[in-house]
Amino acid sequence: MQTSSVLQDSPKNAALVEEALVTNVTNPLTIHVGQASEKGRKQANEDAIGIRIPSGLMLSTKGIVSVISDGVSTAESGAQASAISVSNFISDYYSTPDTWGVQTSCNKVLTALNRWLYGLGQDYRDARRGYVCTLSALVFKSCTAHMLHVGDSRVYRLRAGELVKLSRDHSTTVSESKHYLTRALGMDVKLDVDYKSVALEVGDIFLLTTDGIHDVLTDYELGRSLTKYIEKHPQLTDEQCEQFCLQLIDTALNAQSNDNLSVQLLYVAALPTQDIGDVYQKLSSKPFPPPLDVGMKLDGYQVTHIIHQSQRSQVYRVINEAGSAFCMKTPSVNYIDDAAYIERFMLESWVGNRINNNYVVKVAEHNRPKSALYYLTEFLDGVSLAEWLTQHKKAAVEEVIRLVKQIELGIRAFHRRETLHQDLKPDNIFVTKQGNIKIIDFGSCYIKGIAEITTPLTRDNILGTADYTAPEVILGYQADGRADLFSLAVITFEMLAGELPFKGQLCKCHTRQDFLAIEYISVNKLNPMVPEWIDAVLKKAMSIEASFRQADSCEFIHQLTTPQPNKVSKTTVPIIDKDPVKFWQVVSIMLFIALVASLVTG
Secondary structure, eight states, X not given: OBXXXXXXXXXXXXXXXXXXXXXXXXXXXXXXXXXXXEOTTSSSOOEEEEEEEXXXXXXXXXXXXXXXXXXXXXSTTHHHHHHHHHHHHHHHHTTSOTTSOHHHHHHHHHHHHHHHHHHHGGGSSSGGGXXXXXXXXXXXETTEEEEEEESSOEEEEEETTEEEEOSOOOEEEEETTEEEESSOBTSSSSOOOEEEEEEOOTTOEEEEEOHHHHTTSOHHHHHHHHHHHHHHXXXXXXXXXXXXXXXXXXXXXXXXXXXXXXXXXXXXXXXXXXXXXXXXXXXTTSOOOOOOOTTOEETTEEEEEEEEEOXXXXXXXXXXXXOOEEEEEEEOGGGTTOHHHHHHHHHHHHHHTTOOOTTBOOBOOOOSOOSSSOEEEEOOOEEEHHHHHHHSTTOOHHHHHHHHHHHHHHHHHHHHTTEEOOOOSGGGEEEETTSOEEEOOOTTOEEHHHHTSOOSSOOOSSOSOTTTSOHHHHTTOOOOHHHHHHHHHHHHHHHHHSSOSGGGOGGGOOSHHHHHHOOOOOHHHHOTTSOHHHHHHHHHHXXXXXXXXXXXXXXHHHHHTSOOOOOOOOOOOOHHHHOHHHHHHHHHHHHHHHHHHHHHHO
């Protein structure tokens, strides 16, 4: 009998304020697990299994992973394929950005893994005989289980005594004893993976099996065995989970299973629970700094200028003891009792540390303990795009395109991290003295990876500035990267026309009817130097319906920088208006022909 160990990360001390942000749970996610694998009556075991339970920050941002894989027996390298798939899926998943959602992270990993296995199998004439395996994975993050599945391994869930199969077999049955896979890792250069997410409940039990188990034991038998075991052990421990896996393998062997046998059992013992009081206590572990004046110091940083002050925050130019300049952003004491505000402020530096791009302001490293809540960024010398616009009314098309291309590169850096900026506007874009763009302010960002973490806080749903915000955001619909694209198009229009699009009516729209009623005025009517084809690109990007816009900001820039041949627009006039006499002559002839034809056939 062979069993595989479960990898449990050792706990580490959380020193960063950001860790308090995503681990502010009264009770963490707790899952008891067990697994076992046996070669059975075969000479070698081509199955592979693996579970990883991280701790601390990673438990919150990435979750717990369980993977089971079955090497296809007709493939010469099925055993290697399954072993590679399990180990690489686990390691690569935890290497993906923690701003990504589970589905994106898993799909990226599986796509790369599939191409690698397919490439390894190209030495074989038949790809099905190369590095081919099934794979079923569960990712438990916060209060949700995410299932990724390809092949004929299976994933079950037992809840309230009812066993439900969550996966579906990707196989076709030729005869009672012959089944062929229709989908598997390494079988084809393209991979279609089933994805499903299910809400977790305490007491849920998940069972993963390879076909050596479920080919000889029916779903009813599996459910009955598990239910009887639970009756004896209502609160499963790791040891009891593993013991069940071993017993189930013995049961399948006694049922004459002639394949490898692998089982994983996961018992949800506790879900992350959060109390708003506990959350606030952890979030407020650092005090708010008081409003600072020029000459005052905080942690060795001396204020030289007050750059910005508002109801929500303050921004200062500071220098350290070595004379290096930085921007310091501090939260407003107006929100000292607002846990949601504190969380969002902490997220700003968390996001900034994960967006490394030349066109996005960089969060500065801080090598000493902080005495208060604030963060530092690089100091930028120049003006905001809003100030630039006042100095460059109806700027040259070439200069606008140059700057917009840089803005788009910054936006793309956010989107590659599955993060939406959500507040793109001239005030949040900086133009340095060298003429380079820097996107600033992460206060309104939507981060998919963080959004998947359960919280008792009520977060803002409508963010950004109405003059530049996409309709779907204002209306509370689900937004994606095309919302930032809309904002970019509005900014581009303003740079070219010297005024906002839609006669500045966007900020007055509150319903879908309001948005549909506003009128688009061509940018080249406001600035004749702008070619008509650029106007067409901008109009498309500012479509009220997100589905009518370009697919992403990259396509927008491609169209914006790819001149189209001038086409003379011709208004199509219906023939009945152009030549009514001829129209009715043609209609009369057609009716006469139809009448004659009906008489002849009659």
